[in-house]
Amino acid sequence: MTLLVFIVSLLGSMAIGVPVAFALIFCGVVLMSYMGMFNTQIIAQNMLIGADTFTLLAIPFFILAGELMNAGGLSKRIIDFAITCVGHIRGGLGLVAIIAAVIMASISGSAAADTAALAAILIPMMARAGYNVPRSAGLIAAGGIIAPVIPPSMAFIIFGVAANLSISKLFMAGIVPGVLMGLVLVVTWMIVARNDKVTTLPRASWGECGRTSAKALWALGMPVIILGGIKLGVVTPTEAAVIAAFYALFVGMVVYRELKPRDLPHVLIAAGRTTAAIMFLVCAALVSAWLITAANIPAGIAGYIEPLIDNPKLLMLVIMVLVLIVGTALDLTPTILILTPVLMPIIAKAGIDPIYFGVMFIMNCCIGLLTPPVGVVLNVVSSVGRVPLGKVITGVWPFLIAQVVVLLLLVLFPDIVIVPANWFY
Numbered sequence: 079m080t081l082l083v084f085i086v087s088l089l090g091s092m093a094i095g096v097p098v099a100f101a102l103i104f105c106g107v108v109l110m111s112y113m114g115m116f117n118t119q120i121i122a123q124n125m126l127i128g129a130d131t132f133t134l135l136a137i138p139f140f141i142l143a144g145e146l147m148n149a150g151g152l153s154k155r156i157i158d159f160a161i162t163c164v165g166h167i168r169g170g171l172g173l174v175a176i177i178a179a180v181i182m183a184s185i186s187g188s189a190a191a192d193t194a195a196l197a198a199i200l201i202p203m204m205a206r207a208g209y210n211v212p213r214s215a216g217l218i219a220a221g222g223i224i225a226p227v228i229p230p231s232m233a234f235i236i237f238g239v240a241a242n243l244s245i246s247k248l249f250m251a252g253i254v255p256g257v258l259m260g261l262v263l264v265v266t267w268m269i270v271a272r273n274d275k276v277t278t279l280p281r282a283s284w285g286e287c288g289r290t291s292a293k294a295l296w297a298l299g300m301p302v303i304i305l306g307g308i309k310l311g312v313v314t315p316t317e318a319a320v321i322a323a324f325y326a327l328f329v330g331m332v333v334y335r336e337l338k339p340r341d342l343p344h345v346l347i348a349a350g351r352t353t354a355a356i357m358f359l360v361c362a363a364l365v366s367a368w369l370i371t372a373a374n375i376p377a378g379i380a381g382y383i384e385p386l387i388d389n390p391k392l393l394m395l396v397i398m399v400l401v402l403i404v405g406t407a408l409d410l411t412p413t414i415l416i417l418t419p420v421l422m423p424i425i426a427k428a429g430i431d432p433i434y435f436g437v438m439f440i441m442n443c444c445i446g447l448l449t450p451p452v453g454v455v456l457n458v459v460s461s462v463g464r465v466p467l468g469k470v471i472t473g474v475w476p477f478l479i480a481q482v483v484v485l486l487l488l489v490l491f492p493d494i495v496i497v498p499a500n501w502f503y
Contacts, residue, residue, distance in 0.1 A: 084109060084370070084373070087104060088102070091104045098412040099358045103366075106365035120368070125364060129357060129360070133245060133316055136245075137353060137356055139316075139319035140319045141349045142323045142346070146327050146330055147326045150329060152330065153178075155334070156178050158294065159291060159297075160177040161290075163287075169276070170278060172209070175204075175217055176221050179196060180221075183225040183256060185322070189226055189454075190455065193221075193225075196218045197215070198463070202463075208275060208276040212470060215465045216471075216473030217263065217473070219448055219455045219474050220263055220448060220481060221263060222455050222459075227444060228252055230249065232356070233411075233440045234248040241422050241436065243436060250308075250499055251499035254495060254499070258487075259441070360411075367418075370420060371419065391490065394489050401417065401443065405446020406449040409446075434492055434499070438485070438488060438489065456470050
């Protein structure tokens with residue numbers, strides 16, 4: 079009955095239009111009332127505890143780094159670098175989108191920011207070259223969801239805090255799955271776009287390659303600094319986020335000189351708004367998480383899936399299907415905050431590696447960014463690229479299916495994630 083109260087209060091409040099953060103608080107109030115332990119101090123204390131975490135400081139700084147990267151010209155240099163490398167190949171602009179998405183993912187970790195930068199530059203170029211615009215928009219959307227999987231990733235930070243796991247281990251474990259997501263997009267793009275009659279760009283001369291590479295060197299250096307510092311143990315993920323923000327500010331203002339002092343208020347306000355929304359969600363989710371534990375809801379759910387506990391792969395498959403369904407209705411961060419405290423005790427009981435589960439869970443949540451009706455990344459591509467949302471949804475299906483295939487492959491063969499994660503870490 080407690081589980082039913084939790085589900086009805088949460089989904090019911092969201093169904094009538096209550097914002098997710100307030101729905102989480104309301105759900106907590108209903109649970110407390112049902113359990114006969116209503117106390118406003120519990121709500122206030124858990125919200126304060128939720129915000130008072132050193133690790134969460136990485137979120138505002140990585141968000142700021144992403145905003146500075148786009149405003150300071152780092153994103154543009156990465157795209158120019160990719161165009162120089164593969165723009166002359168048939169279907170090359172699609173490859174540019176994928177390569178740029180993977181590189182930018184290793185810098186900002188924000189699906190929306192990376193997708194917006196790619197869509198603004200590449201969709202007009204692809205339209206002029208004769209590419210199928212809905213398919214191109216779908217590819218860029220599918221490339222954008224790689225950002226929360228390849229480190230640095232705000233999604234891993236939120237999950238790590240909610241599940242009490244090492245952020246550094248999650249970062250390192252996300253490298254190979256993120257690269258696989260990029261590779262499967264390359265294969266899918268080359269298949270679906272093979273018959274398109276498009277204009278290819280002229281092959282860049284060695285001199286042009288050298289100049290473009292030199293201009294992009296500062297931008298390409300950021301992931302090396304971030305991941306290298308974390309891998310060597312020189313910095314924590316939070317400290318790496320501060321370095322990333324300062325580095326993006328320095329490169330944008332001093333090296334590329336595209337970021338002007340007058341641009342900083344707009345950049346800071348944009349980063350502040352995003353940070354406030356995410357942090358309020360985290361604080362509100364801690365109320366529900368505390369009550370989920372107090373009400374022993376995970377044990378109740380575990381009772382329903384007891385036959386699957388002894389079959390980890392089948393259990394993972396069932397959970398992944400559940401998360402895929404939830405992802406059609408919820409954004410990335412709410413999905414993480416609502417399901418993590420429910421699923422982690424079940425994962426521990428089944429003996430599944432929590433780091434491996436974390437990577438799979440975040441990948442699945444990211445795929446949810448491509449699924450209607452919510453599909454946050456789809457809406458970003460539609461608004462920035464000025465492509466009707468219905469056409470973006472039509473164009474994304476081949477790439478969405480490809481990403482789901484990768485997810486299922488990693489469920490069946492977990493060592494693809496676990497073994498390289500041990501190498502990197």
